[in-house]
Amino acid sequence: MHWPGEPTPDSDLVIRCPFPAHRSPHFDQLTLDTEQWFAEHNVFSGQQDADRLTRQFLNHQGAEEHARMWPDADYPGLWLAGRLLTHMSCLDDFLDEIWGPDQDEHAIHVVGLITDILTGKAAEDAVAAEPLAALLDSLWTETQSVAPDHWLDRTARIHVAYLETSLDERMHRAASSVPTTAQYVTSRHYNGGMFYAAALIELANEAWLPEDVSGRPEVTDLALRLSNASTWANDLFSYQREAAHGTGANLAVVLTTHEGLTGDEAVTKIVELVNAELLTLDFLCDAAAALPEPAARYAQGVRALASGLMHWMATTARYASSASS
Template structure:
């Protein structure tokens, strides 16, 4: 049976035990390994191949870096482990957009590292414009902008204009948050813990990944459902887990790269914790997030049951909410294993711990 009744793929795929990565004790979360079974969308092998081809077609990565690094970065694994039940075309569009997002993050990082504020300003403005009119930017001279326009235009094809407008609103906020991050890093500003947590919800794109649950479920949820605490709470917890676990795993990489945006760095700078104490505090927050999600998940399922009011629309809405909740749960295992399998976090294997081997150090129009 498909993972959900509207999936175009016949089943999900379990992960062979032999391929499961070893997890360092300091980063191991037994509750994830025991209580959050890991699966991949059955479309995943084709997804990986087509996203690799899309990166080449759009010239988003040099061919040699695609060949050497694209599969090992596991970007498609992350999405294929999250949006189970999504129609294949939806998952493909999400995976390509996700790969683009990582590349944008890398460009942003390199523009900071190499002191290219002009290049960043041009990119920021172009992305804001392309988000509102993607069709007009498919041939933009900056391949990152053109690739963004292509991926956004495809995402806009699945649900009504109201969903598209919401996605755009949420991503405009993400672009602005990246600009604040650029300023902080350029000036060595370490945000306070509360400032960091608020910024992180935007730079990690909490509401973008949550929005994408809806085309995966095949329907736009009413505002009254999306904004209900029984839906919003587990959605937020799943994203907070991902952001904070990312901070835990990427702390060595970000210290090596002279970063200022990591919960651990804010805890050391503003709360007076030692590095070891900050790591322990991040881990405590991560584990608390899991515990709270398990409670919120049950509240969400009861909320979904209440939506099934005997009408066709009520039944469809209840089914979609259950599907979204199921994928919020999938996010935990997908994020967890991604961090132990992706070459993005294998700092010890890099020739230079401050320079990822998969990045392009050049910026469009400014080298």
């Protein structure tokens, strides 16, 4: 990784982030609150190794990630956005690794409950019996008290699309299959969670985009480029770990399987793609900032989120080939 103001590296195999790295002044409070909240809700209850999973998850430094993604947010917005993304990250762990192929029915059940919460169809008793569903139910109720209806509707659709594509990815993994390049590019926008993270920029920074602005090409293309740059970079950092777990939904695996590239060639191509997307994202942020407010604040939030994610991915223990407890 290379950041603005740093010496130019000798290697060309470097992701060059054009956005400075910043961290929220609320970082210390966010760290303490996140650890306490996560332990209190005990989302890994029912798992034989619940204590280890909890330690491992906290060791991924989610608070560091969120403090860098939303460095300019006031604490209430930062705190709520961080908890919503923590929930998705935890759910991701369950769907990717914790619920094995023998727990497909349970995974489908929980995904169905979360879908019902987001679409206003949840049955209280069923939700209360599942820690992950109950947690999102509480968070979504809190979110409904501060967010406008048009944002809630749009964000719920984004989350449901994430759930659907994540279940599809489980089937690919169980079958040890690798999606084609076209299948990967389509599904990665949704199961990568970046459209959701982009929506949370509005929540964290109170930059609620009106419906007529959120659908403008200048804004929708921002989310697309942010997703490309972040998920493809994520695939680089997680390549060894995901390959070891049989995950085919990784761009490096897709390129070596379907495009005839060697591992080194795939990595080089992905670095080039990520750098191109980051430069385009920077250009598009300028275009979006010219739209009516709060578009400029949202565009600045996109830059900060991209920078924060890149910094976190390069340093977190989450993508170590053998996760530490």
